[in-house]
Amino acid sequence: MKNRIRLHALAAVAAIGLASPLLAQAQNKVNLGVAIPAATHSFAAGLVYWANEAKKELEKDPAIKVTIKTASGAPEQANQLQDLVTATKIDSLVILPFESAALTRPVQQVKAKGVYVTVVDRGLTDTSAQDAYVSGDNTAFGKVPAEYLAKFLNGKGNIVALRGIPTTIDNERMDAFTAVMKNHPGIKILDAKHGNWNRDDAFKVMQDFLTRFKEIDAVWAADDDMAFGVLRAIEQAKRKDIKIVFGGAGAKSMVKTLMDGSNPLIQANVSYSPKFLYEAIKMTALARKKGEKLPASTIVPSVLITKQNAKDFYFPDSPF
Numbered sequence: 001m002k003n004r005i006r007l008h009a010l011a012a013v014a015a016i017g018l019a020s021p022l023l024a025q026a027q028n029k030v031n032l033g034v035a036i037p038a039a040t041h042s043f044a045a046g047l048v049y050w051a052n053e054a055k056k057e058l059e060k061d062p063a064i065k066v067t068i069k070t071a072s073g074a075p076e077q078a079n080q081l082q083d084l085v086t087a088t089k090i091d092s093l094v095i096l097p098f099e100s101a102a103l104t105r106p107v108q109q110v111k112a113k114g115v116y117v118t119v120v121d122r123g124l125t126d127t128s129a130q131d132a133y134v135s136g137d138n139t140a141f142g143k144v145p146a147e148y149l150a151k152f153l154n155g156k157g158n159i160v161a162l163r164g165i166p167t168t169i170d171n172e173r174m175d176a177f178t179a180v181m182k183n184h185p186g187i188k189i190l191d192a193k194h195g196n197w198n199r200d201d202a203f204k205v206m207q208d209f210l211t212r213f214k215e216i217d218a219v220w221a222a223d224d225d226m227a228f229g230v231l232r233a234i235e236q237a238k239r240k241d242i243k244i245v246f247g248g249a250g251a252k253s254m255v256k257t258l259m260d261g262s263n264p265l266i267q268a269n270v271s272y273s274p275k276f277l278y279e280a281i282k283m284t285a286l287a288r289k290k291g292e293k294l295p296a297s298t299i300v301p302s303v304l305i306t307k308q309n310a311k312d313f314y315f316p317d318s319p320f
Contacts, residue, residue, distance in 0.1 A: 033090035046274035046320025074102035132294035142176030156186035157217030202229030224251035
């Protein structure tokens with residue numbers, strides 16, 4: 001992809017962001033707005049946590065101000081953007097859109113006011129509304145579980161899938177997952193429904209799957225919050241046919257389960273830490289302080305997590 005940077009470790013980005021020479025070279029004041037979903041589930045709670053960590057670090061420099069807004073839905077987030085521009089008078093914005101389509105026009109309006117815009121994770125439907133994009137690798141997020149499950153099932157079995165909220169990243173993940181499965185005709189995807197990255201919604205979707213399908217070998221829940229809802233539904237139904245549940249994003253309790261080997265249904269995971277928001281906020285603020293722009297696209301790799309490397313992805317202080 002044009003202008004894409006593939007980062008080999010979050011630590012590398014963090015090291016750049018924390019480097020004191022950048023602060024020493026800083027010339028401009030920065031009034032940065034951050035617009036993210038509210039902590040309605042653990043991944044979103046992780047986003048809020050890392051946003052506040054970035055704010056604490058950046059505001060050690062009196063020339064940088066960070067205002068964080070959290071929204072429980074797309075309309076609220078759109079209203080918050082107007083408030084950030086008119087009342088807070090931001091000159092830079094880091095936004096993780098609640099929904100892709102619904103937030104594209106509001107972000108375009110912000111950019112039209114001369115605000116520098118970094119979009120994180122859930123992309124917009126029109127990329128001209130942004131100056132930069134920072135995300136985990138959503139193609140790998142779908143590809144890694146698919147490859148693992150295909151090998152685990154020896155190329156034969158029945159899978160059900162739980163998708164997230166309808167967004168560009170959800171489409172990328174599902175497309176990558178199904179692309180791998182097309183190479184394994186012995187594996188059938190019985191159904192794929194949106195669980196909205198939510199435990200309760202995923203629980204209900206999995207209950208429906210368990211009622212309709214009498215033989216399920218594996219579940220791909222494209223988020224660990226949903227995976228926990230899936231596990232609860234399986235336990236409640238006392239189903240023994242399911243051999244594996246593959247979640248995603250490396251929630252600390254899921255990673256701990258891998259480390260301990262305490263649930264035989266949990267064999268692997270794929271990384272997608274909410275810490276990339278922290279990196280995006282810091283990179284944006286420090287670049288604008290120097291009067292510079294970020295690369296058009298910065299992608300943080302999503303990699304396979306197993307019992308062998310789980311300790312490297314365990315962040316006990318984060319809510320996620």
